[in-house]
Amino acid sequence: MHIIAIENFTKDYGNKKGVFDISFHIEKGEVYGYLGPNGAGKSTTLRHLMGFSKPDCGTLSINDLDCWNDKTIIKKDIGYLPGEIALPEDMTGIGYLKLIDKLRKTNDLSYANELIEYFEIDSSMKIKKMSKGMKQKIAIIMAFMHDPDILLLDEPTSGLDPLMQEKFIKLINSEKQKGKTIILSSHIFEEISKLCDRVGIIKKGKLIKEVVMEDLKHSENKTYKIEFKNENDFTKIKEKYPSAKLKTTEKQVIISITDNEINDLISDLSSCDIRFLKEEKHTLEEYFMKFYEDDENV
Numbered sequence: 001m002h003i004i005a006i007e008n009f010t011k012d013y014g015n016k017k018g019v020f021d022i023s024f025h026i027e028k029g030e031v032y033g034y035l036g037p038n039g040a041g042k043s044t045t046l047r048h049l050m051g052f053s054k055p056d057c058g059t060l061s062i063n064d065l066d067c068w069n070d071k072t073i074i075k076k077d078i079g080y081l082p083g084e085i086a087l088p089e090d091m092t093g094i095g096y097l098k099l100i101d102k103l104r105k106t107n108d109l110s111y112a113n114e115l116i117e118y119f120e121i122d123s124s125m126k127i128k129k130m131s132k133g134m135k136q137k138i139a140i141i142m143a144f145m146h147d148p149d150i151l152l153l154d155e156p157t158s159g160l161d162p163l164m165q166e167k168f169i170k171l172i173n174s175e176k177q178k179g180k181t182i183i184l185s186s187h188i189f190e191e192i193s194k195l196c197d198r199v200g201i202i203k204k205g206k207l208i209k210e211v212v213m214e215d216l217k218h219s220e221n222k223t224y225k226i227e228f229k230n231e232n233d234f235t236k237i238k239e240k241y242p243s244a245k246l247k248t249t250e251k252q253v254i255i256s257i258t259d260n261e262i263n264d265l266i267s268d269l270s271s272c273d274i275r276f277l278k279e280e281k282h283t284l285e286e287y288f289m290k291f292y293e294d295d296e297n298v
């Protein structure tokens with residue numbers, strides 16, 4: 001059984017906005033990175049996992065329970081950090097955390113206190129007087145303090161300074177050691193590469209690629225520029241590799257693959273009439289960056 005299962009999930013907000021036919025699974029103990037440009041659909045997916053809204057099509061489930069129909073049961077074992085936090089301005093940090101503890105009926109602030117110390121927060125301060133980073137830390141504690149098995153984190157380090165980002169990475173790694181299942185959306189490649197087992201890349205509401213981080217780290221990523229002599233071969237390869245960049249006038253494709261995919265590429269190219277093939281090296285950041293570029297073919 002998958003801990004988190006998303007099957008053909010669609011939420012159509014109109015004007016091509018929303019999330020369209022997304023399917024992916026997350027296993028117990030996995031840290032899954034959810035990466036994509038602004039407006040891609042990351043927060044929409046996480047909000048539907050929380051059962052805040054009903055999907056138009058498809059299903060989202062956690063522990064085999066439906067995120068919409070069984071949201072009250074599911075929520076008990078989830079820690080959620082929203083992308084846009086809204087905390088009650090007139091409360092103190094600790095006052096708010098105590099209220100959450102009471103509402104959840106957990107009656108245990110020990111982990112919250114540990115985290116207050118860990119993140120060096122003055123929790124007696126009124127929330128309205130807190131900086132952005134301080135508010136973010138309070139929201140992080142709210143998501144973690146009841147020690148849930150599943151964490152849904154929407155851009156968790158947004159507003160944190162580099163030192164606190166490092167502390168957050170250590171926290172996630174220690175939660176991972178405890179066997180937690182974590183999905184986190186992020187724009188920070190370094191964070192993704194330090195934390196995640198797998199990464200799903202979402203663009204314009206569609207899941208365009210899933211990457212196993214170990215494969216990416218251990219295999220050298222390569223980019224090949226290929227120019228074809230004829231239109232047919234160019235068309236065939238561009239259809240086979242929809243994420244390839246194209247230079248249509250010169251019948252060129254630029255394909256980025258991992259070492260594991262090299263045999264497939266060679267076999268695909270073996271029947272083509274090629275003018276030239278050139279290898280271009282690139283980094284992990286570049287590998288992800290290409291999915292951000294405003295290119296219709298990516």
Ligand SMILES: Nc1ncnc2c1ncn2[C@@H]1O[C@H](COP(=O)(O)OP(=O)(O)OP(=O)(O)O)[C@@H](O)[C@H]1O
Pocket residue numbers: 013017018019036037038039040041042043044045083
């Ligand atoms: N309640 C809503 N009503 C209408 N459109 C919405 C609503 N919520 C989100 N959208 C649209 O759906 C798309 C996906 O939004 P979403 O917030 O999920 O993106 P995101 O990947 O989280 O982006 P970001 O990186 O900026 O946080 C956007 O085009 C957004 O404008």
Ligand SMILES: [Mg+2]
Pocket residue numbers: 042043044083154
């Ligand atoms: Mg978002």
